[in-house]
Amino acid sequence: MTFLTTSTKSSLSMLMIFTQLVVSSPFAPAKGATPPMTKCHIEVFDAHISTFIRRTQGKEAVKVNAESKCDKPIRNLRLTVEIYKIGRFRDHYVATHTLEIDGLVYANQLIRNQATFKYCKNTKSSKYYGIAHAEAIVNGIHMQTVRAQSENKPPLKCGT
Amino acid sequence: MADYTDASLTPRELDHELLYFEFMGELGVKNASHYELLARELVKKREIQFEINHVYVRYALDRVGCSFQISKDGGETFKEKYWVRTGWRKSARISYLPLFFAQCETSVLFKNNLEPN
Numbered sequence: 001m002t003f004l005t006t007s008t009k010s011s012l013s014m015l016m017i018f019t020q021l022v023v024s025s026p027f028a029p030a031k032g033a034t035p036p037m038t039k040c041h042i043e044v045f046d047a048h049i050s051t052f053i054r055r056t057q058g059k060e061a062v063k064v065n066a067e068s069k070c071d072k073p074i075r076n077l078r079l080t081v082e083i084y085k086i087g088r089f090r091d092h093y094v095a096t097h098t099l100e101i102d103g104l105v106y107a108n109q110l111i112r113n114q115a116t117f118k119y120c121k122n123t124k125s126s127k128y129y130g131i132a133h134a135e136a137i138v139n140g141i142h143m144q145t146v147r148a149q150s151e152n153k154p155p156l157k158c159g160t
Numbered sequence: 161m162a163d164y165t166d167a168s169l170t171p172r173e174l175d176h177e178l179l180y181f182e183f184m185g186e187l188g189v190k191n192a193s194h195y196e197l198l199a200r201e202l203v204k205k206r207e208i209q210f211e212i213n214h215v216y217v218r219y220a221l222d223r224v225g226c227s228f229q230i231s232k233d234g235g236e237t238f239k240e241k242y243w244v245r246t247g248w249r250k251s252a253r254i255s256y257l258p259l260f261f262a263q264c265e266t267s268v269l270f271k272n273n274l275e276p277n
Contacts, residue, residue: 052177056178093245095242098241100241115267
């Protein structure tokens with residue numbers, strides 16, 4: 001078994017998002033009146049240079065990971081992670097990946113999207129962050145989370 | 161700063177991640193010349209569609225990037241799985257697309273007990 005030992009745990013940008021936006025259901029609870037039917041959350045972590053990619057491919061890449069968990073069984077989960085680079089006038093959309101799981105995801109099963117990255121072109125220092133969102137069928141109703149954003153935007157030696 | 165996974169993944173998941181990215185690197189090396197030809201073809205045609213292991217896939221260029229789409233109904237409809245900014249220059253596209261092909265095709269070809277992420 002292989003462990004990566006090169007680092008300390010990165011600072012997490014943890015955004016607890018309770019499912020509250022009911023897209024296709026007419027039974028959306030009134031804001032502030034009823035607690036959410038399902039407690040789901042997504043966490044999106046800070047952008048970083050991937051140690052996995054460096055180690056296995058010898059390349060530098062900026063990567064953002066995210067994970068999702070629900071307290072009820074869900075179906076047809078789509079967990080999307082988007083990477084943005086901070087620009088002078090506006091932020092640039094760099095890469096996205098949608099992890100799709102057809103069928104059942106058990107209650108409290110942790111689902112990770114760890115394949116959203118872009119290879120660096122050079123070592124120019126740039127700041128990146130991630131945005132994650134998920135959608136799934138919960139109790140037969142199509143639901144989606146709000147968009148969660150990385151807490152920190154660290155400068156990385158990675159020009160894209 | 162490193163992968164948060166260093167601390168939070170189980171040894172089995174760590175192994176999976178390493179194998180996944182290793183497979184991607186090997187695929188890129190093994191198919192380097194094929195991917196370069198594919199990149200040139202894509203830049204010329206803007207969109208290509210084919211089958212990988214009985215899965216219909218499509219690459220499509222837009223103004224600044226490239227998307228990878230997968231069909232689960234035999235090519236009737238496609239859903240986007242990956243998108244990456246490649247820049248609009250032809251040379252930038254041709255140089256980045258082979259890496260992108262390896263990344264996308266790994267998600268189709270890599271087999272493991274864990275869900276390929």
